[in-house]
Amino acid sequence: MIQASTHSPIAFQWDSWYESVGGRTIQIKEVDEYLQHIRDFQYPRFTGEVNPEQIQFASPEEASNHIKHLARTLGADEVGVACIEPSDIYKGRHVTEPFAIVVGQKMLWREFQQVPNERSAIECLRVYFTLGEVVIALAQEIRKLGYACTVEHPIGDSDVLHVPLALKAGFGELGRHGSIIHPTMGPLFRLGSVITNMPLATDRPIDAGIAKFCDTCKACRIYCPADAVPDERSPEAGKDHLGNDRYMIDTGRCFPYFATDNYCSACLVVCVYNHKEWARDFEGFKTSLFPDLQLKTSPHPADPEVEKHWYPLRKR
Numbered sequence: 231m232i233q234a235s236t237h238s239p240i241a242f243q244w245d246s247w248y249e250s251v252g253g254r255t256i257q258i259k260e261v262d263e264y265l266q267h268i269r270d271f272q273y274p275r276f277t278g279e280v281n282p283e284q285i286q287f288a289s290p291e292e293a294s295n296h297i298k299h300l301a302r303t304l305g306a307d308e309v310g311v312a313c314i315e316p317s318d319i320y321k322g323r324h325v326t327e328p329f330a331i332v333v334g335q336k337m338l339w340r341e342f343q344q345v346p347n348e349r350s351a352i353e354c355l356r357v358y359f360t361l362g363e364v365v366i367a368l369a370q371e372i373r374k375l376g377y378a379c380t381v382e383h384p385i386g387d388s389d390v391l392h393v394p395l396a397l398k399a400g401f402g403e404l405g406r407h408g409s410i411i412h413p414t415m416g417p418l419f420r421l422g423s424v425i426t427n428m429p430l431a432t433d434r435p436i437d438a439g440i441a442k443f444c445d446t447c448k449a450c451r452i453y454c455p456a457d458a459v460p461d462e463r464s465p466e467a468g469k470d471h472l473g474n475d476r477y478m479i480d481t482g483r484c485f486p487y488f489a490t491d492n493y494c495s496a497c498l499v500v501c502v503y504n505h506k507e508w509a510r511d512f513e514g515f516k517t518s519l520f521p522d523l524q525l526k527t528s529p530h531p532a533d534p535e536v537e538k539h540w541y542p543l544r545k546r
């Protein structure tokens with residue numbers, strides 16, 4: 231059994247945070263439908279019988295290749311494998327599986343032409359749902375092979391932190407805006423995981439110069455309507471996978487904006503790294519290179535009186 235580290239962050243307390251900004255106010259029919267579908271049709275499929283006849287692979291590398299091929303066939307745009315360490319588990323939680331298969335799925339640039347917007351909000355939920363289908367189907371295939379596994383849904387109450395696992399699995403580097411930047415998908419994708427006891431070969435983190443690029447680019451900081459993106463790295467926040475001090479978003483500034491303006495996403499869509507590559511429509515839809523930003527005045531920061539992860543109070 232792997233227990234969370236004493237330094238692990240607590241799982242985000244969504245209800246308390248929403249209470250601190252006056253409740254959930256975003257009302258979009260399609261968003262509510264996706265949430266309902268996830269609760270009604272996906273949660274009941276998280277578990278299943280494990281085949282008692284276990285398939286043996288010649289090596290962990292062969293097992294990993296098989297699983298990655300499966301994940302891509304099922305709809306993942308990126309997949310990698312990482313060992314689970316105590317720091318990858320939320321405070322107070324534990325897991326029994328030592329490996330995480332991290333999967334990512336792109337969000338469509340055509341839905342982020344105007345941001346924040348109902349269309350971009352719906353696209354976030356659409357991909358939570360479709361990526362949820364990928365992790366559920368992948369878990370079913372792993373059980374058929376005779377190995378126990380657990381679904382860590384992209385939007386569910388997950389035991390593990392998808393972001394550090396994805397960094398270890400080679401997805402990209404941590405950007406100033408706090409999200410992973412993938413070399414070709416940029417920051418416009420979502421993450422989920424399946425954790426398993428199947429012996430797998432793990433991937434390596436990458437150093438493509440992305441974190442270094444962030445040290446000179448400040449586009450996300452300039453455009454953030456809530457002034458939540460930092461100028462400097464925070465030594466108090468610990469290191470990223472390359473040993474850099476992390477950039478830490480001021481969550482108390484970001485959340486009130488995110489929660490009241492269509493889940494914002496401004497920092498993602500203005501991200502400059504390899505923008506020409508990832509900010510285009512791969513199916514030929516006519517899109518603009520830069521989104522139309524419709525930013526409002528930010529509400530007051532909120533810092534609910536609950537146990538929460540550490541974040542800097544920017545300019546407060």
Ligand code: SF4
Nearest residue numbers: 454456484494496497
């Ligand atoms: S989601 Fe919006 S408010 Fe939050 S950090 Fe990004 S740009 Fe700022």
Ligand code: SF4
Nearest residue numbers: 405406444447450501
């Ligand atoms: S906008 Fe620039 S500074 Fe911000 S995450 Fe992207 S590359 Fe880094």
